[in-house]
Ligand code: ATP
């Protein structure tokens with residue numbers, strides 16, 4: 203067996219054929235309905251970018267048309283030079299001219315159950331009033347504004363109000379602690395902070411305002427805190443600094459002139475999830491980012507006027523920026539927003555909302571799908587999900603087992619699944635199937651989107667042999683790419699542009715099969731080297747998760763004198779399953795059968811939960827530290843639940 207060729211081109215899933223062509227009924231109505239058309243457009247986007255982007259950029263409304271497509275001097279790319287536009291205008295004003303004016307822009311459900319709908323006209327009105335309020339508080343173009351809100355319509359309103367003024371926002375996920383909030387607001391140098399008196403999560407109120415007060419202790423840089431009244435609960439307000447938005451906002455202050463900004467005007471700063479280390483403050487600018495979002499939303503999610511699109515990500519993550527706010531609103535779609543926990547009051551909350559609002563497109567993360575699998579299909583089966591026509595996945599490689607469950611139990615075998623590979627840095631989805639054109643292979647994000655030029659290279663930067671695992675790089679700039687790490691040009695160059703000369707380094711491992719499909723095999727830092735074979739974590743974990751008793755798995759390497767590295771697998775079990783020595787043997791055998799004896803885990807450790815980032819990704823680096831050093835010293839600020847580490851250490855018999 204040579205390295206990395208242990209999987210066939212389309213591995214079967216549960217004994218079933220591993221290729222899912224787009225359903226014909228879907229293709230016949232899709233924006234792009236066959237793979238030849240995709241290939242033709244893709245070729246054009248790479249070979250004649252001027253023509254391609256010349257046409258596609260008409261998706262946006264420009265105050266001044268751009269003159270030069272790209273100025274590229276590594277690592278600095280500037281797109282659509284000479285062009286001027288306003289992101290908020292593109293997401294709002296331009297939809298008010300025609301039949302979209304009274305269409306729902308946002309349909310929102312709070313965790314306690316209330317529903318609010320904002321039409322484009324109403325959203326525009328709110329955004330204008332907020333923009334005026336911000337301007338009265340001294341916010342001008344270029345000023346950073348931190349947004350720390352629950353998933354309520356005001357989160358989108360705040361973002362668009364900032365965009366209207368050309369003030370880059372930095373949204374901090376409402377689940378983050380005061381320390382994480384402080385780090386971010388200090389790093390981006392904001393003077394204004396927008397928050398709420400709380401938000402609902404699992405029936406409790408998240409004390410956002412209290413956390414803000416804590417974060418601002420000893421920090422004088424924030425001059426004004428604007429507070430949304432969400433829960434009505436009394437919160438401590440500091441007289442000089444803090445203001446209730448409802449008291450400050452002026453009812454008759456509806457108009458707000460739009461200023462067009464240059465294409466490269468900064469739109470936002472957003473911190474990465476922190477899966478591989480300390481989060482980085484990623485800077486995105488206006489035109490390229492917005493265009494990337496608009497096009498991917500339209501083509502990858504095949505959005506039509508009548509769709510109700512639900513991207514379940516919090517606006518605190520890039521997925522929420524691009525596919526809750528900027529992408530869908532730029533193309534005039536209706537989005538659904540939900541405030542709370544997926545299992546509140548019961549594990550069928552998602553399915554009930556899809557049923558009630560007749561949601562047509564659902565875009566969520568593998569971690570959520572695996573959680574639903576663990577709850578059991580009895581929660582999803584009774585619900586009427588016939589409105590759904592498309593499903594999406596993002597955040598981690600999706601295990602084929604989870605893909606199939608999603609396809610059968612949620613999509614009822616009808617809906618294409620769009621597995622989108624991308625990063626905070628890439629701004630919009632990069633590798634993903636076009637639902638009406640690309641045949642899906644569970645576990646593969648498939649083919650590149652227009653203008654995206656990915657490749658797999660070896661450690662020296664030479665093209666990897668077909669089928670071989672290597673580093674995923676992007677060989678040319680794309681419009682929605684990051685423009686830097688805020689305040690750290692050296693880090694920008696070092697992290698992304700110097701590891702492999704001349705190309706963008708993603709930090710992810712992948713391989714490409716003979717059909718050209720990309721398979722993300724995990725983080726480069728996590729790649730295992732067993733007896734000279736490079737093994738991605740994703741494949742071993744998928745093999746483990748395909749065992750009927752396993753809910754989730756994380757695999758890390760432990761130094762081994764013979765093999766270089768030996769595999770240690772952390773496993774959580776499905777509800778009702780018990781850990782035992784014989785199950786360990788069973789699992790070893792199962793992995794061996796699925797992939798080969800080389801990946802037989804040396805150790806299997808049962809855990810009650812795995813350490814994850816706040817965005818739900820497994821943090822293998824912490825497990826690796828635990829296995830190797832018996833303790834954890836790495837950055838844990840984005841850890842979802844700090845108690846998992848102590849629990850894990852106890853479960854695996856290590857001191858912390
Ligand atoms: P940090 O960069 O701080 O370590 P992070 O990489 O988790 O955190 P994000 O930008 O939120 O921060 O996540 C991007 C990463 O998520 C990708 O590099 C990839 O590893 C993973 N990812 C996202 N979508 C997919 C997907 N569809 N398939 C496989 N991996 C994915």
Ligand code: MG
Pocket residue numbers: 474478625709
């Ligand atoms: Mg990353």
